[in-house]
Amino acid sequence: MITGFLIFWPLLAAFLLLLFKGETVKKAALAFSLIELGVTLAAWFQYNHNPKSDNLNLYFPWIQSLNISFDVNMDGISTLLVFLTSLLVPFIILSSFSKSYKNPQAFYMLILLMQMALVGVFVAMDGFLFYIFWELALLPIYFICLLWGGEGRAKITFKFFIYTLFGSLFMLAALIFLYLHTPGQHSFDIKALTAAGAALPAKAQAVFFWCMFLAFAIKMPVFPFHTWQPDTYVNAPTQGTMLLSGIMLKMGTYGLLRWMLPVVPQALHDWGYVAILLSVISVIYGSMVAIDQKDFKRLIAYSSIAHVGLIAAGIIAFNVQGVQGGIVQMISHGINVVGLFFICDIIASRTGTTEISKLGGIRNVAPVFALLSLIVVLGSVALPLTNGFVGEFLLINGIFQAHAAFAVFAGLTIILGAVYMLRSYQKVMLGEVNSLTQNFTDLTMNEKAVLVPIVLLIIFFGVYPKPLLDLAANDVANLVLKYNIGLIK
């Protein structure tokens, strides 16, 4: 029941927004998303209390003759990702309070519709339903980017749309292929699909593996499917970028974990190394390109490629540490990247630019902003006692178990990350003020309402990551140990 509410409440809320006008639309959207957050926390408690509770699943047949059903369930992994979604959406909405977008009703409606689709992706236990939500998530973000984006957005968002759809269609074909290999009347149920996948011959598993990987790799994005990402991130309105980087890319890493790796163990064994290699290349590539960026927003976009590459590599290694680290890092990266893009947005709205060389000395005029930014930046470079550290440590540990060389190269992310993040922080915040930054005002109440909780979360989960680790621990252990298919020799 709770799960059903979590999916349909944002949908209902999106239409309820039609009742509001002007400035109240924002507040209503925020209130609705806070209700969603509250219910998500309730689901979390419910899960801790009784993971098998009927409250957490909802099932009814949809297209009976094809055995397609509306089957949603929250296990530990799903709960965490739904938590990430419900946690970030209020921040994303709040971060837009100082802006006035034209046609706010449509803007916030699309955000809430997006939230519905995202929650659906994370809780669907039917392959077909998963695909539907997966595609549904694409439409709102496309229109958000198209209608409220920056210069040249038509072309850029279009590329993004076609690119992602390209991957998705291969995923659809792969899922149908698997569906047709389930026994009897065929079924899209995840258990049936997993059983069918494991029984496939190695070659067929490999085809399935790469079709699915294509879809997920484009979504994350992993090198060499990343070319849509930097332009889209830079051109989207800040809230769109936050949705894309904070939550939507986790669809890809989640898909790896739930719908790909456990399904085709033989292919993971045969081809996992290539997939990890691509992910590790993303880490290095993303970091190197980030170092060279002149624009702060673009720098964050590339750093996101590096981070998500590390998450993907850890998950594909498919051992307890790697997967656990991947899940924790999905949450941490979501929180950090939303913080970073918000910082970027504040700078852009005050000075009109995000070009690193034009900025400087902001700390002298806005010390609170500089301090909070520092913590976010440190979280993102994975300093111990910040949330980034927990995830990256586990991830590198997991990757090391797959192959030491991968871990060495993946570990470079920490050093390279420190290089580009701290250097850009130094150039933007420290030094002497210039004509652009001398009138930089410190944070307003609204902005503090976003940044302070983010900073607190960064520190909280850095010092005490136990709730995150515990929540998914059982499922991860089940997933990894049951199949015993990690890349460990």
Place this chain on the structure above:
Amino acid sequence: MRELIHQAFQLKELLLLTGLGLIALLAEIFNFRKLLFPIILLGLAGVIATCVLDWKSPDGDRFFFSNMLNVNHYALGFTIVIALVSIFWFLMSEKYFTDETNLTDHFALVLFALVGAFLMVSYSNLVMLFLGIETLSIPLYVLVGSKKNDLASNESAFKYFLMGAFASGFLLFGITLIYGVSGSFDLVQIAAYVSKNPGAIPPLFYAGGLLMLVGMSFKVSAAPFHFWAPDVYQGAPTVITAFMATVVKTAAFGAFFRLFWVAFNQAGAEWSHIMWVMAAATLLIGNITAVFQRSVKRMLAYSSIAHAGFMFIAILAMSKTSGSAILYYACAYSLSSLTAFLVLYLLMQNRAGDDSIDSFNGLVKKNPLLAGSMTIALLSLSGIPPLAGFFAKYFIFVSAINQGFYWLVGIAILGSLIGVYYYFKIIIAMFFRSDSDNGPVTIPSDQKALLFVLSLLILILGLLPGVIINLL
């Protein structure tokens, strides 16, 4: 004779459609033209109602007129779709009948075309197939040329007639060869002949089958026999184009599929390679050429060729679910396409007949309903869930993957992506580009309601695909 009349009264669908056509002819003489429109709508609703009443499960053959027609569930399902889409089409084109032409015989022509469509989806004898196709085509030749003062309309009518006659010739030639070998026009008998003589079927039979394939491909505008379609679609009056792209296409695919499903099912392997290439070519040519069109009408013509490619896959990947897959596709495509044509038609009325993509610029600000419906229609045509077009493609993919046509699925995916490219050009124009030089867009309120209903249907059909897919 008495038996014949008795059977004619048993087959109420045909009786109703023919009766409507005759009434339309009489309307001018007895001067009740104003009443004609509601009569036709009621009559078509009656056709749907009789189809529903005749729907007796389980599915069984219902032969009429000494096995000439077989009105089973397949035929009834297609008839319902055809009648439903026709109702929407009539509602959309009222203006065409009142303002653009003043002759009630245009009503009669459309209705007789529908009689042909009915015969095409329920035939059980190749003679009936030919008769159905001709009954459908001849009124269309006239309708395409019904803008008498327009050169393009005349040209397209002439082209359509020439090509159509040519295709009919192929079809007839094929039918003759098949008859020569198997000794029967009857689909069931032909199938029996094929299964009785495995490995001993003379090449003449396959030659006949190929000629029929060519003839049918002309009618459904599958490559490489599609060249008439863009010119005819563009030259014809917009509502007639809409009729051809929806109702006619549905009927043609209903006939096409029935031919290969009932008669050639066992003999299929021999020409599956040819059909494979044709399906791939149709998908690619239709989609790629559509990208370069500036005229939306012409783009929709190429898009209709591309969608023919998808339905072609279902005929190639023959399995027991293909029938429902093709019915669903025809329905989803017809509704989406009709919506797109309706929007285009309404917009062209406001833009003095301009149908370029630029005329869609900034439409969302000028008329959100028009832009919204167009978006839903185009998203459905691109196959984005949860709209009807997505499930249509999904069912095609399932039957293709089931039969192992993996590369064809790859080509279909590529085709869909190219499809997204040109459909989204219109969406981007509506939402993104601004329009300064054109005036406001106003549409009559009955058309508003129609747009709303059509969009809703596309969504409902997408959320509850079981409604149609469980039929057959």
